[in-house]
Amino acid sequence: MNSTKIAVHQKTPTVTVLNNRGHVIRDIAYHRHPDSLTTTDERITRHQYDARGFQLSSTDPRLSDAKRTNFRYLTSLSGQVLRTESCDAGTSLALSDAAGRPMIAVSQISTDENGKDDLSRGVTHTFQYEGSSSAGRPLSITEQLAGHDALITERFIYGDNSQAAKDKNLAGVCTHHYDPAGLTQTESIALTGVPLSVTRQLLKEADNPDLSVNWPENNPDALLSAEKHTTQTIADATGAVLITTDSAGHQQKVTYDIAGLLRTSRIILKNGTEKIIIKSVDYSAAGQKLREEHGNGVVTTYTYEPQTQRLIAIKTEHPAKKKVLQDLRYEYDPVGNVLSVTNDAEETRFWHNQKVVPKNTYIYDSLYQLVSAGGREMANAGQQSSSLPDSSTFDKATYTNYTRNYTYDRAGNMTQIRHSAPTTANNYTTEITVSNRSNHAVLKTLAATPDKVDALFTPGGQQTQLMPGQTLAWTARAELHNVMPVTRKGAAGDSESYCYGADSQRILKISVQKTGNSTQTQRVIYLPGLELRTGTEDYQVICAGASGRAQVRYLHWADGKKDHLRFSYDNLIGSSGLETDGDGNQLSQEEYYPFGGTAVLVARPDAGIDYKTHRYSGKERDATGLYYYGYRYYQPWAGRWLSSDPAGTVDGLNLFRMVRNNPVTLYDNDGLAPEAPKSLRQLAKDATKDFRRYTTKDVQAYMGGIGELGGHAFAAAHEETEIQIDKMSKKQRGTEFGVTLDKMSSIITKKVSSYKPANSYDAEPAPVSAKDRSGLIGVPVYGSADKFSAPLERDINKNEIIYRTISEEHYSKLVDTGTLSATTETSVSPALAYSEKYSGVLVRFTMKEGTIAKLTDIGGAVNDPAGKRLGLEQLGSGWSGHRAGFKTEGNQMTIHLGKGTGLDIFNNNIVTYNRMKKMEKIAA
Structure with missing residues (x-):
């Protein structure tokens, strides 16, 4: 690079200002043009939050000079955004029902400088669902333009419990989706979730630009063209498509x-x-x-x-x-x-x-x-x-x-x-x-x-x-x-x-x-x-x-x-x-x-x-x-x-x-x-190729610690995620790209691919291939069916598996007494990855069903016994804070037994234990 190109970027850092809650309140960038190297324009993007920590507004440098804002938000008590005012996209409203499902959405609202709304061109979408006695699936979507009648623009019909539906894996699946273009009918699905036969029919009057469809509840097919367009697929056992007709x-x-x-x-x-x-x-x-x-x-x-x-x-x-x-x-x-x-x-x-x-x-x-x-x-x-x-x-x-x-x-x-x-x-x-x-x-x-x-x-x-x-x-x-x-x-x-x-x-x-x-x-x-x-x-x-x-x-x-x-x-x-x-x-x-x-x-x-x-x-x-x-x-x-x-x-x-x-x-x-350039995109695809039946959204969720992974691979990958995000955010703080999915997925896939979860019957860990798609990467055969379950593994009798690395001296006491001694080493974990970080004897404890739940109920010595924390699904932050009685140590889920009730419950519920191996590691 020549001196001019270098001079353009000298002393032009990207500065991020946080409040005491860790919210970004200022993003400061410095603009310099190659033709005017002596002139630097400081550009400040401002964000405001309310007393609860929820965002109120965002303003870019240009509109800030004019005392205007780009976005204003109104949130519910739980932080859900109810109203968004955008200078570019207008005002919109979004209301959810008690189950958190979209219920009403209103868009195309014009708001003047005095905050007065003009709904003359507003569009309202209403979502209807099955009743509480059913699965709560969507049934229809209604669309209404201001001053016009409401139209049902989408209808959903699901496969029944008949043998014919089961034979084609359609039970409970949306088989008929009527939308503004016509009908999409799914006739068969593979066990991997790949649609094997899908037919698209257009509306009879699809060529009419003035047509607004309104799907009747009875005989909606009367609105469809007789011409059907069917696409058929053959996939392998992994879900990879082999033939498309x-x-x-x-x-x-x-x-x-x-x-x-x-x-x-x-x-x-x-x-x-x-x-x-x-x-x-x-x-x-x-x-x-x-x-x-x-x-x-x-x-x-x-x-x-x-x-x-x-x-x-x-x-x-x-x-x-x-x-x-x-x-x-x-x-x-x-x-x-x-x-x-x-x-x-x-x-x-x-x-x-x-x-x-x-x-x-x-x-x-x-x-x-x-x-x-x-x-x-x-x-x-x-x-x-x-x-x-x-x-x-x-x-x-x-x-x-x-x-x-x-x-x-x-x-x-x-x-x-x-x-x-x-x-x-x-x-x-x-x-x-x-x-x-x-x-x-x-x-x-x-x-x-x-x-x-x-x-x-x-x-x-x-x-x-x-x-x-x-x-x-x-x-x-x-x-x-x-x-x-x-x-x-x-x-x-x-x-x-x-x-x-x-x-x-x-x-x-x-x-x-x-x-x-x-x-x-x-x-x-x-x-x-x-x-x-x-x-x-x-x-x-x-x-x-x-x-x-x-x-x-x-x-x-x-x-x-x-x-x-x-x-x-x-x-x-x-x-x-x-x-x-x-x-x-x-x-x-x-x-x-x-x-x-x-x-x-x-x-x-x-x-x-x-x-x-x-x-x-x-x-x-x-x-x-x-x-x-x-x-x-x-x-x-x-x-x-x-x-x-x-x-x-x-x-x-x-x-x-x-x-x-x-x-x-x-x-x-x-x-x-x-x-980013396609080379990085290709790397991301390759790094996540073993997630074939999961979407990009699932992979991103996985990287955040809240997605589809369960078992020990989740724990190991989550720890690596936290470490790498911290490293990379420091490295890339001066760039606009941040931590890319491409790079993170590559790092984590390597970590997970090399991880060896324990088999419930072997004395030594058994390898699990990263290409094993029977479940998802690294989930053991006897892993919990509930991916958010506290017990990660069980044996064939539904006993729960817990791990701990202890000293040779304390292992001898365990052999002599059959119980775990009251020591400083009484933090146990359902995650093998946690105990593998310590030196000593790695022990696998087989515990009676319900042990972890009992420990959760009473809390641990370092936790507030009365403090009930949100579950993982609600918390959305990986393993940390998962259930009452759990704590996070080194980014791993652990249970601190203490020296009283928790330790007694643990010892009284031991079914058996096995010495797995000697760990030669420096204690964390």
Whole structure:
């Protein structure tokens, strides 16, 4: 790094201020721009709490200057947030029932400066459940817009207790889920929980953009289309999917290596045609992908920096043709920001007395926001807009250098993009107007002054105009519903409308365009592994899933037209650059500006570039120019999201900022929050591969000590979690990334994988493989069925197992008397991990059933006998404080017997004991 880059970051720490309760009340950051090294802006984010310790408000530096707040909260006595006032997402209410289940949620409330609520556009969702005599499962969800009748938008029907339901593992499972798009019917489930057969039916009137579904209790199927789309799956005993048959009858088959990582994949069309997609994959010892060969003969190799494991090279070539197709080389700063990307497969060119190198460079401010970028663009690129530039052929493409400079306000809102390409005079500035009351912002062509901006958003923070004259309509669930790119006086305009399932993921897209006297309608149905596209031509797109940094799409025409296989090779953040066909020949090459938008687009004349639908960040680009990420839409010409973040403040107080304004280092997978580079993500996947039947949420819960793990592995991993979190938080206090799931899961998996829980019948511990998925990692055969149970292990007679390491002298007394002596060594634990930390003789005690409960009831000598603590499920803080009478020592659950009643109860309940081994360790 040069001196200027170093100077930008000198004396710019991140400071966190805590109150005496440990709550963060100030986050202080120091902003410095590379062009003004002598100026440093102190930016303070403020948080307030009430007397109970519950958060009241949060304010960013920009709105703090204006004496406004970003968020205000009203909480219940237990701390549950009842009311949230957001300057970006409006006011919302959330009430739960006595069981803690969502009962009523109200959104789209507008609150003025005097605190007065306007409910004229409010949306109320009400949740109905089974009665107290049943399991309390959800039955329906009602949706009501202000001034309209209530509509039942979701209904749930569950499998009964019949033999037919049991045969397909459907007893008690939701088999019919009616949602705003139609019906999802589950017909069969594996023992591992993998759905084996799922059918999706759309509404009869799904194409009607004005339709609002209201599911009747009787005969709801009358509203459904007769066409059914069934996806069938075959999985192995671990839950790994082996074969998927889509609704068109095409199959995708995958195989795995011994570590459970993807090895090969292939597609078999309904007509029997078979295509190899992935021929082979090689991995490093850490599980990182090193080499991947596809069925078209193209090979991609990955190179990592040894010290950091950052990806520094992606080389794609066709060995048989001796041709390098793409060779991306990455350079990073010490923090991990991308400084440059060079494509060594491209030649340096000269045009109009300028040298054009196939390289992109990036400069950041002290907050790691991208402030300047340089690269190459096509000479005919023109000003970036919602439209794609015209493509050129490989042999006729002409390139020129460009520079882009980005400006942000104190809240991270982009306010200006200044583009400069002097040789072609392609110089322009995009101005963005930001509200003075929120983080709402639009192009200056939509609102010239800040006071006009908020009127272009719904109360919930959804933008209502895309470009001048282009209106946007939203569903009651804040999903983009309809776009009118072209309006006509006295005639219907062009439109694009969307339909979503219960999970807010897009199921249907309908585009209507009027050309002359005719109207063209394009329709896309999104199904698992398949897209059904109809319109000017009808064809199917078989999506071969994520295969490394390549997306594979097989275009199949049922009318006999020749099929078309497209391999797309992605860069670090998933953007689709190189495209090849089924023979490994280059189809197209696309390069992007940092925040999206196409800078270079070259293709073969017969490439069918219109069939390329996924571009920047690997996401689908709609006819509107918007990118669909899953939960939100992104507008690349403005570098910001179209709506507020449905996940709230997971990525800060600004609900519209895109990937922390660092788009070449970070990426967003689904529109909720940015993620670290894919190399870390891959490590996280590999580290948690043995949690195959658990979700990411479960893994995160596990790391917090409140999740799915039970038994000794839980105790050992929890201790390691506490140690590593403490170490890593100190190390990374100056960064914005904090402790990542990626790194923590890798550390803990190692710890758990090497752990050896005791077998109830062996004198020595018996090994348990980390790949044993009969339960979860390290849970013994006779571990408690209740994962929150105090006794971690029992023998076959339901006796409870307790461990303690004692001295040789005290062990001799135990042998002589059959009882544990009153010593300082009377802290025992159901967790073997606790006793293994001490030197002496490790003893396993078999105790009568109920012993631990008796000790819990009376408390220990160092605990308040009358003090009943919350159970683990309620406390949510790992083993510490679990049940009355327990304490935490070295982050392990222990019971201190003392020298009185507790010790007597223990000795009176000993069934037997076994000397396990001699521990040669330093006492903790």
